[in-house]
Amino acid sequence: MYFSLARRLITETDKRLLFKAAWTLGARGLWSVHQHKRRLKRGEFFPPFLYLSVINSCNLRCQGCWVDVAAKQHRIEVDAANKTIAEAKAMGNSFFGILGGEPFMHKDLLKIFEANRDVYFQVFTNGHFITDEVAAELRRLGNVTPLISVEGTEIISDTRRGRDGVLNQTMKGLETALRHKLLVGVCTSVCKSNLDDLVQNAWVDRLIEMGVMYCWYHIYRPVGPEPNPDLALSSEEQRRVRQFVVDTRATKPIIVIDAYHDDAGNALCPAATGFTHHVGPWGDLEPCPVIQLAKESIHDSQPLADTFNQSEFLRDFRELTAQHTRGCVIMERPDLLVDLAEKHGARDTTDRGKVIEELRHVTPRRSQYQPGGEIPERSFVYRWAKRYAFNDFGTYSRHFDASKYRDPDAVAAENSGSPSNAAAGESSLPIINR
Numbered sequence: 001m002y003f004s005l006a007r008r009l010i011t012e013t014d015k016r017l018l019f020k021a022a023w024t025l026g027a028r029g030l031w032s033v034h035q036h037k038r039r040l041k042r043g044e045f046f047p048p049f050l051y052l053s054v055i056n057s058c059n060l061r062c063q064g065c066w067v068d069v070a071a072k073q074h075r076i077e078v079d080a081a082n083k084t085i086a087e088a089k090a091m092g093n094s095f096f097g098i099l100g101g102e103p104f105m106h107k108d109l110l111k112i113f114e115a116n117r118d119v120y121f122q123v124f125t126n127g128h129f130i131t132d133e134v135a136a137e138l139r140r141l142g143n144v145t146p147l148i149s150v151e152g153t154e155i156i157s158d159t160r161r162g163r164d165g166v167l168n169q170t171m172k173g174l175e176t177a178l179r180h181k182l183l184v185g186v187c188t189s190v191c192k193s194n195l196d197d198l199v200q201n202a203w204v205d206r207l208i209e210m211g212v213m214y215c216w217y218h219i220y221r222p223v224g225p226e227p228n229p230d231l232a233l234s235s236e237e238q239r240r241v242r243q244f245v246v247d248t249r250a251t252k253p254i255i256v257i258d259a260y261h262d263d264a265g266n267a268l269c270p271a272a273t274g275f276t277h278h279v280g281p282w283g284d285l286e287p288c289p290v291i292q293l294a295k296e297s298i299h300d301s302q303p304l305a306d307t308f309n310q311s312e313f314l315r316d317f318r319e320l321t322a323q324h325t326r327g328c329v330i331m332e333r334p335d336l337l338v339d340l341a342e343k344h345g346a347r348d349t350t351d352r353g354k355v356i357e358e359l360r361h362v363t364p365r366r367s368q369y370q371p372g373g374e375i376p377e378r379s380f381v382y383r384w385a386k387r388y389a390f391n392d393f394g395t396y397s398r399h400f401d402a403s404k405y406r407d408p409d410a411v412a413a414e415n416s417g418s419p420s421n422a423a424a425g426e427s428s429l430p431i432i433n434r
Helices: 002-012 015-041 078-089 109-115 132-141 154-161 166-179 201-210 235-251 304-310 312-324 334-344 355-360 380-389 395-399 408-416
Strands: 049-053 095-099 120-125 144-149 185-190 214-219 255-257 276-279 284-286
Touching: 002 015, 015 095, 015 120, 015 380, 049 078, 078 109, 078 304, 109 132, 132 144, 132 166, 144 166, 154 166, 166 201, 214 235, 235 255, 312 334, 312 395, 334 355
Parallel strands: 049 095, 049 276, 095 120, 120 144, 144 185, 185 214, 214 255
Antiparallel strands: 276 284
């Protein structure tokens, strides 16, 4: 399998782009993690990876989207983006995730990539704006990988994303990127409506046949103004996705990303561990893209390194979250986020101004933390990589308190006055402090 993957990378991707990714994202990415570890030992903090939502606008209206895509357009301008990236580079960072809205609706996005050719960018996109001209420029620059979102079959995609013909346009953009020999990924927000179609070998085999080099499965989170909680996966379905990811990594010549488990299958949250934080379209420094609360901004007068080091809000978020769960706090304990915002006077970073109200109406549910149901990595390559570069960096050993963990299924059942899903047989996992 490893030989087949290496052969695919060498023969199906522009070799200059492959070398650029291996050096900038691979070697220098590992160095950024090393720098992060050294900072932690000194009692300092700066996340080794940053996500930037460069614009709020989007041509789609996806279910569960937390971004004000229909509001007046706001974007991070080129100078502000370049300044933020430069300050992160000074701390050793070499990789940046670019989100939206739809990032390619930012009229100067390619200028940002051009100005920072010494680092690597991953663009989360629906693929609709990847034309031959755009793909050719991305190939020339060599420092960008498009991660194209596919959310199901044609009918499912139209329903999930609020427009007709979405899948055809997405596949056209995907094919254009592949035709220009870009290093291309496909991501899916796995929910009940696409689980059976996309979490299966036939879909992965099709991606491999097309020339896609990596895929990313992340779990649907019912958030935002139209959360549609009926799409959220059960505990058993989430374990099914995790098992599929682990098996695919060990058997298929394609890279599979997940952001919520270490090598032993223990759950973690990249924002709680400090591995990543997020910059919103207005420049706000948020824990992660889904948690739209902030106290600080990239537009503040002090250096970004000082802001991250001195932010009591972000530090309290990391520590408070890690004390109560290894999972997703917005799914399991939205009440903690409300308390945190009130304690620090954190501002709502959305245009709609209803985040606190939305959090109060979130029904607690299981996320990736399912104690007793851990699924360790089968692939020795992924085991090694995660042990070194993607783990909790001691966060949970310092902060997690099992006595504070509240099983979300039990909490939801208490609130509704009905038996919990676990008690009804939906999950057979051991429950602590229930």
